[in-house]
Amino acid sequence: MLRSTTSNWFGVAPAWLVIGIFGLLPMFIMLAISFMVQDPYGGVEWGFSTEAYVQFLFERDLDDSLILNTIYVNIVARSIGLAAMTTILCLIIGLPVAYFIARQPEDKRNLYMLLITIPFWTNLLIRTYAWILILTRNGVVDARLQWFGFEPGTFDLLYTNTAIFIGLVYSYLPFMVLPLYASLEKMDFRLIEAASDLYASKWQAARHVIIPLARPGIVAGSLLVFIPSIGAFIAPELLGGGKRMMLGSLIYFQFATARNWPFGAAVSILLMAFVMIALLVYARAAKGQGLPAGGH
Amino acid sequence: MAAGQSAVEARGISKVFPGGVKALDDVSVTIRENEFFTLLGPSGCGKTTLLRLIAGFEFPSAGEILLHGLDIAHLPPDRRPVNTVFQHYALFPHMTVAENVGFGLRMQGRPKGEIDRAVDQALALVKMADYGARRPSQLSGGQQQRVAFARAIAPRPQVLLLDEPLSALDLKLRQAMRGELKTLQRETGITFIFVTHDQEEALTMSDRIAVMSAGKIQQIGAPLDIYESPVNHFVADFIGDSNFIEGAIDTIKGDAAVVKTPDGIAIAARMNGPHKAGDRIAVALRPEKILLGAGKLKGEVREAVYLGTSTSYVIALGRAVTLSVREANDLSGKARFAVGDTVKLDIPAGAARMLAD
Amino acid sequence: MRQPVGHYPGLRLWTALFFFFLYAPMVVLVAYSFNVNKLAMIWGGFSTRWYVKLFTTGGIGEAAMNSLLVAVIATCFAVAIAIAAALVLVREAGFRGAGLSNALISMPLIVPEIVTAVATLMFFVMLKNWIGFDLGLGNIIIAHCVFCIPFAFMPIRARLQDMDLALEQAARDLYADAWKAFRFVTLPLLMPGVVAGAMLAFVISLDDFIITQMISGPGTTTLPVYIYSMIRNGITPEVNAASTILIAVSTALVTVYWYVSRPKKT
Ligand SMILES: Nc1ncnc2c1ncn2[C@@H]1O[C@H](COP(=O)(O)OP(=O)(O)O)[C@@H](O)[C@H]1O
Ligand SMILES: [Mg+2]
Numbered sequence: 001m002l003r004s005t006t007s008n009w010f011g012v013a014p015a016w017l018v019i020g021i022f023g024l025l026p027m028f029i030m031l032a033i034s035f036m037v038q039d040p041y042g043g044v045e046w047g048f049s050t051e052a053y054v055q056f057l058f059e060r061d062l063d064d065s066l067i068l069n070t071i072y073v074n075i076v077a078r079s080i081g082l083a084a085m086t087t088i089l090c091l092i093i094g095l096p097v098a099y100f101i102a103r104q105p106e107d108k109r110n111l112y113m114l115l116i117t118i119p120f121w122t123n124l125l126i127r128t129y130a131w132i133l134i135l136t137r138n139g140v141v142d143a144r145l146q147w148f149g150f151e152p153g154t155f156d157l158l159y160t161n162t163a164i165f166i167g168l169v170y171s172y173l174p175f176m177v178l179p180l181y182a183s184l185e186k187m188d189f190r191l192i193e194a195a196s197d198l199y200a201s202k203w204q205a206a207r208h209v210i211i212p213l214a215r216p217g218i219v220a221g222s223l224l225v226f227i228p229s230i231g232a233f234i235a236p237e238l239l240g241g242g243k244r245m246m247l248g249s250l251i252y253f254q255f256a257t258a259r260n261w262p263f264g265a266a267v268s269i270l271l272m273a274f275v276m277i278a279l280l281v282y283a284r285a286a287k288g289q290g291l292p293a294g295g296h
Numbered sequence: 297m298a299a300g301q302s303a304v305e306a307r308g309i310s311k312v313f314p315g316g317v318k319a320l321d322d323v324s325v326t327i328r329e330n331e332f333f334t335l336l337g338p339s340g341c342g343k344t345t346l347l348r349l350i351a352g353f354e355f356p357s358a359g360e361i362l363l364h365g366l367d368i369a370h371l372p373p374d375r376r377p378v379n380t381v382f383q384h385y386a387l388f389p390h391m392t393v394a395e396n397v398g399f400g401l402r403m404q405g406r407p408k409g410e411i412d413r414a415v416d417q418a419l420a421l422v423k424m425a426d427y428g429a430r431r432p433s434q435l436s437g438g439q440q441q442r443v444a445f446a447r448a449i450a451p452r453p454q455v456l457l458l459d460e461p462l463s464a465l466d467l468k469l470r471q472a473m474r475g476e477l478k479t480l481q482r483e484t485g486i487t488f489i490f491v492t493h494d495q496e497e498a499l500t501m502s503d504r505i506a507v508m509s510a511g512k513i514q515q516i517g518a519p520l521d522i523y524e525s526p527v528n529h530f531v532a533d534f535i536g537d538s539n540f541i542e543g544a545i546d547t548i549k550g551d552a553a554v555v556k557t558p559d560g561i562a563i564a565a566r567m568n569g570p571h572k573a574g575d576r577i578a579v580a581l582r583p584e585k586i587l588l589g590a591g592k593l594k595g596e597v598r599e600a601v602y603l604g605t606s607t608s609y610v611i612a613l614g615r616a617v618t619l620s621v622r623e624a625n626d627l628s629g630k631a632r633f634a635v636g637d638t639v640k641l642d643i644p645a646g647a648a649r650m651l652a653d
Numbered sequence: 654m655r656q657p658v659g660h661y662p663g664l665r666l667w668t669a670l671f672f673f674f675l676y677a678p679m680v681v682l683v684a685y686s687f688n689v690n691k692l693a694m695i696w697g698g699f700s701t702r703w704y705v706k707l708f709t710t711g712g713i714g715e716a717a718m719n720s721l722l723v724a725v726i727a728t729c730f731a732v733a734i735a736i737a738a739a740l741v742l743v744r745e746a747g748f749r750g751a752g753l754s755n756a757l758i759s760m761p762l763i764v765p766e767i768v769t770a771v772a773t774l775m776f777f778v779m780l781k782n783w784i785g786f787d788l789g790l791g792n793i794i795i796a797h798c799v800f801c802i803p804f805a806f807m808p809i810r811a812r813l814q815d816m817d818l819a820l821e822q823a824a825r826d827l828y829a830d831a832w833k834a835f836r837f838v839t840l841p842l843l844m845p846g847v848v849a850g851a852m853l854a855f856v857i858s859l860d861d862f863i864i865t866q867m868i869s870g871p872g873t874t875t876l877p878v879y880i881y882s883m884i885r886n887g888i889t890p891e892v893n894a895a896s897t898i899l900i901a902v903s904t905a906l907v908t909v910y911w912y913v914s915r916p917k918k919t
Binding site for chain 3: 008009011012014015016018019020022023024025026027029030033043093094096097099100101103110114115116117118119121122123124125126127129130131132133134136140170173174189192193196202205206227228230231233234238247248251252254255261264265268271272275279
Binding site: 352353383384387399403404 | 746819828833837841
């Protein structure tokens with residue numbers, strides 16, 4: 001219209017420069033590095049190798065034969081399992097909450113939204129750290145139990161899968177409630193009246209009206225919870241004690257201590273593959289529903 | 297027409313939007329200095345597009361637009377001495393009324409004293425002198441409309457473009473504003489190009505009307521010409537109500553002809569275009585021009601709908617022709633005929649008009 | 654009494670429990686930061702001694718300064734870049750690169766943080782080894798800028814989408830050239846979106862831990878990285894105090910923003 005195409009590119013050029021060079025390019029370099037050879041002093045040596053990917057499934061014996069190694073497969077299974085469970089639990093907790101808030105008068109709705117956004121914008125590290133105080137031996141809960149005569153350590157969940165699970169749900173619950181609320185808030189509540197007018201019971205109305213209408217929010221919220229959960233680092237590190245690794249901590253470990261760049265890069269690529277699959281599922285679910293095609 | 301008289305002239309304008317919509321198709325029109333010119337047509341016919349081309353928000357795919365003889369088709373809007381009153385006013389919400397009205401002059405870099413004077417004048421003209429310090433959100437719809445108008449005339453444009461400026465107002469206000477706009481146009485002497493889909497608005501305010509349909513201009517003329525002498529089916533149907541009767545020309549005598557329907561009903565009609573006896577044509581006939589109670593034709597009342605000041609009948613003539621007829625009610629307010637009555641009717645010479653298509 | 658249609662029993666209680674779950678850990682943390690007892694878990698009475706200790710031990714001041722510096726600069730760049738991009742991507746209907754540009758801008762939202770972190774780390778190490786490119790704190794600012802752009806972009810784009818194009822056309826109609834129309838009409842009307850975008854970018858930058866942890870070196874520690882190193886050294890009351898400060902800052906920012914941006918009743 002008023003501006004030509006050249007000046008259009010001019011407008012998006014800064015974004016392309018910054019994200020392209022410092023966001024996208026490093027991803028491609030990482031892909032390349034995943035096919036290189038480890039340099040024991042950190043960094044990489046030139047040369048093509050699929051060693052990093054082989055290492056994921058097999059261990060090399062002294063005579064160079066391959067033995068199946070399930071450590072990393074276990075980590076993948078734990079990551080996917082915990083992320084899926086986190087997503088489902090967040091949905092179960094979040095849907096009734098979002099529905100309740102969406103039915104409040106406007107003033108209250110806004111206040112509830114503020115209360116949900118505060119944790120959303122509060123540092124994840126700190127929010128996770130707070131759970132250490134609660135879950136640990138002699139922690140807030142255990143200490144109360146001791147008052148009632150229980151043994152110290154009766155309640156000690158720290159460094160368990162359960163602890164990681166609680167931490168993940170706690171971390172990403174707001175990511176689920178916000179999109180759920182966004183789709184329920186737009187809902188015309190007369191539709192529920194119409195359903196009950198047409199002989200639907202409460203639960204039939206929930207099943208056939210509310211949940212279908214909340215679907216865009218369910219799909220978006222699930223994506224927003226699943227992606228950061230599967231790559232989580234803070235919760236497994238602080239609440240799993242770094243022993244019960246997830247993909248995020250495995251990657252971190254390759255750079256912080258093991259100094260195995262190609263392997264770390266390969267695991268990152270694997271994680272990206274899971275994210276892509278989740279995005280594809282989302283895109284399919286979102287199709288024809290007027291959902292935004294991207295993530296957040 | 298002398299060249300000096302033309303304010304805006306569009307020559308062979310076409311506009312194709314990306315995606316292939318042809319909004320304007322070879323439109324040519326000349327708008328005279330100081331006239332109140334209306335673009336009238338159903339929604340989607342390209343009125344707004346033509347206006348936006350004159351304002352400079354879009355550029356034509358073909359053709360030229362002359363302003364006082366100079367081609368302006370490729371100048372940006374800020375370089376055209378033409379201002380727009382937007383459909384939903386587009387008042388700047390973050391500025392006061394006075395700042396809104398003064399915006400154009402400020403952008404032109406006029407001295408402050410001059411701006412202030414022009415703002416006061418423009419606001420006085422639209423009877424909003426006391427509202428300069430308010431924000432647009434603190435005004436009613438009608439008041440916003442006045443401010444939008446003041447803002448557009450404050451820089452004294454040569455041509456003012458108005459895109460359905462009254463459509464957002466309620467009926468009473470809309471009717472009142474018609475008179476005011478007409479008066480303002482006369483007082484300021486600015487050429488108005490007014491867009492509407494409301495025929496009543498167009499007929500009451502305009503010096504001339506261009507009736508548009510599907511990206512083309514169908515007819516240009518004074519309100520009386522457009523109403524009394526529609527050139528084609530579209531214009532006759534869009535402006536007011538019409539009966540359309542098909543038949544063949546029986547005899548021609550100068551400007552008058554007799555058209556016979558297949559049933560053998562003879563109707564006197566005015567000629568339109570070069571036709572000869574035997575041609576199959578259609579005539580348009582206004583319901584209020586048909587006289588009931590006397591005449592050579594005979595019909596049966598099928599429907600009678602009371603409309604307050606008048607009654608609308610549907611009358612069957614023979615098997616194939618039904619006419620809608622409107623007649624003013626008499627002093628008692630009652631309709632003269634009832635369903636089932638047989639009535640005589642007369643179509644006076646000159647009431648029916650042949651159509652070009 | 655009959656309940657109205659659409660009402661389900663227990664929702665209020667469920668929501669109350671939800672908020673308890675959301676806030677209890679933070680409340681515990683804040684409470685323990687005021688615990689006089691050295692043993693973090695045993696309540697000994699109210700005291701602010703850990704805050705005093707925190708500020709006298711040093712290190713944290715520098716970390717806080719770094720955090721602030723990084724957040725302010727990254728936010729400024731991100732907002733400017735986001736405005737330029739949004740103007741094109743929202744307003745120019747036929748722009749060919751729109752789909753790709755939108756995808757690029759939302760990329761940092763989709764990639765897990767840990768992946769961004771290690772990819773950025775490797776990239777910076779290579780830049781340093783090969784061409785000697787190392788800006789120290791500047792590296793962190795660049796990395797933050799990348800993931801702040803989408804957060805700045807979203808509210809700015811939303812605001813622009815809601816804005817009536819006719820307003821800018823009216824400005825052009827009234828003799829404003831392209832720049833003046835932007836300066837006097839578009840930008841002032843865009844301001845709420847700009848402020849929201851800046852707020853989001855700022856908080857996101859201030860909160861970032863994983864990416865900064867990966868690429869920061871000596872002298873470029875930020876507050877979350879500093880707190881993490883404290884946690885690694887054991888649960889101490891100072892960690893609680895430092896965490897409480899960060900919670901207070903986020904809460905204050907979000908609440909202030911909420912009050913400012915709330916739709917006003919007339
Ligand atoms: N920016 C645009 N892009 C594509 N098509 C358009 C655009 N603006 C208008 N049109 C199309 O052009 C035709 C004429 O539109 P318009 O001039 O707004 O009609 P009117 O004002 O008479 O209602 C319509 O079919 C409309 O859909
Ligand atoms: Mg229009």
